[in-house]
Amino acid sequence: xxYATYEHQGRRHVGRVSGxxxxxxxxxxxxxxxxxxxxxxxxxxxxxQAVSVDDVYLCPVVPRPDKIICVGLxxxxxxxETGRDLPDYPVMFTKFASSLIGPRDDILLxxxxxxxxxxxxxxxxxxxxxxxxxxxxxxxxxxxxxVANDVTMRDYQYKTHQWLQGKTWDHSTPLGPYxxxxxxxxxxxxxxxxxxNGRKLQDSDTSRLIFDLPTLIATVSxxxxxxxxxVILTGTPGGVGYRRDPQVFLHDGDEITVEVDGIGSxxxxxxxxx
Numbered sequence: 001x002x003y004a005t006y007e008h009q010g011r012r013h014v015g016r017v018s019g020x021x022x023x024x025x026x027x028x029x030x031x032x033x034x035x036x037x038x039x040x041x042x043x044x045x046x047x048x049q050a051v052s053v054d055d056v057y058l059c060p061v062v063p064r065p066d067k068i069i070c071v072g073l074x075x076x077x078x079x080x081e082t083g084r085d086l087p088d089y090p091v092m093f094t095k096f097a098s099s100l101i102g103p104r105d106d107i108l109l110x111x112x113x114x115x116x117x118x119x120x121x122x123x124x125x126x127x128x129x130x131x132x133x134x135x136x137x138x139x140x141x142x143x144x145x146x147v148a149n150d151v152t153m154r155d156y157q158y159k160t161h162q163w164l165q166g167k168t169w170d171h172s173t174p175l176g177p178y179x180x181x182x183x184x185x186x187x188x189x190x191x192x193x194x195x196x197n198g199r200k201l202q203d204s205d206t207s208r209l210i211f212d213l214p215t216l217i218a219t220v221s222x223x224x225x226x227x228x229x230x231v232i233l234t235g236t237p238g239g240v241g242y243r244r245d246p247q248v249f250l251h252d253g254d255e256i257t258v259e260v261d262g263i264g265s266x267x268x269x270x271x272x273x274x
Contacts, residue, residue: 002178002264003040003144005030005063006056012063014043017178021050031062031179032229037127037143060100060175061146062125067230068095069220070121070150070167074210074235081243090211090219095168095233103176103266107151108273109252110169116250116270119150119236120194120202120258122187124213125179126230133221138214141226144179145187147266148233149194149258151250154242174258174266175231184262187213191261192237197254201244204237206260211235 002017003025012029015022025043028035072091073079079086101107109116127143151173157166189207193200211219216232241248250256254270 001184002180003031004176004178005059005061007059008051008056012059015051016045017053018050020053022053022056023047023050030059030064031125032064033066033227035143036129036228040127040143058102058104058177060102061177061179062175062229062231063100064097065229065231066227067224068097068099068233069230070095070233071211071216071235072163075204075208075237076210077204077208077238078236078240079210081238081240087210090216092220093163093167095173098170099168099173100175101171101173103174104268105171105174106269106271107149107174107250107256108171108271109250110153110273113153113155114249115154115242115247117152117154117241118194118196118201118250118256118258119152119240120192120260121148121150121233121236122190122192122206122260122263123148123175124217124232124234126226126232127228129225129227130221131225133218133226135214135218138217139182141217142182142213143228144181145185145260145263146176146179147258147260147264149174149256149266149268150233150236174268176266177264180263186262187260190263191259193259194239195257195259196248201241201248202237202239206234208237209234
């Protein structure tokens with residue numbers, strides 16, 4: 001079942017998505033560390049307090065994850081367009097929770113960067129804590145899936161050999177709109193794409209991941225304990241703006257959509273930061 005974290009009349013809730021309605025779950029205020037798989041499944045619904053999706057603010061699906069682990073160079077087409085060698089171990093970096101924005105929020109272009117790029121990604125949310133998780137048990141630790149746009153300031157990313165300064169700007173990364181549970185989704189070969197102002201710029205599917213989801217969970221949990229609410233961004237396919245000729249970057253007034261089939265889509269306006 002899909003779930004959302006939302007705000008209504010000044011209060012934050014977790015709700016089950018039912019058509020265009022959100023049915024709040026008693027006692028839950030946001031998806032995250034306090035909503036492991038068992039807690040979410042056992043929560044009592046309050047159908048008498050259902051609200052329309054159009055009448056609420058949709059938060060990032062997980063507003064305050066303990067960790068956001070991102071994977072780079074995880075599609076063959078993206079490795080190819082960068083001219084890099086095929087990795088034999090996942091390329092990883094982190095984001096901060098402060099980088100997340102809601103699925104309907106504007107993407108803000110900072111004054112300091114002139115090379116703001118897009119990256120369509122499938123995101124995995126952890127539902128059960130674990131350390132050194134065997135690959136064959138990784139699925140037991142997944143709470144669900146959502147969609148992310150790993151907005152990247154390329155001119156800052158490549159200032160050093162580390163990518164942190166280009167990847168974790170405040171209020172830059174849409175995450176949502178909903179969390180879709182594994183029982184409701186097949187992500188073995190889900191289509192993934194980016195559409196900028198009506199022009200399709202990325203188009204692939206998750207069967208083309210170099211390191212699949214069980215491998216990523218096993219790899220991450222080898223060196224750190226994954227916790228409920230942790231988010232893993234699984235990488236972007238080829239077609240990013242920085243590698244195009246001519247290059248394509250986000251500009252004030254753009255509208256960008258990221259879609260993952262069976263999981264959802266994000267559509268955000270792009271605005272110059274005041």
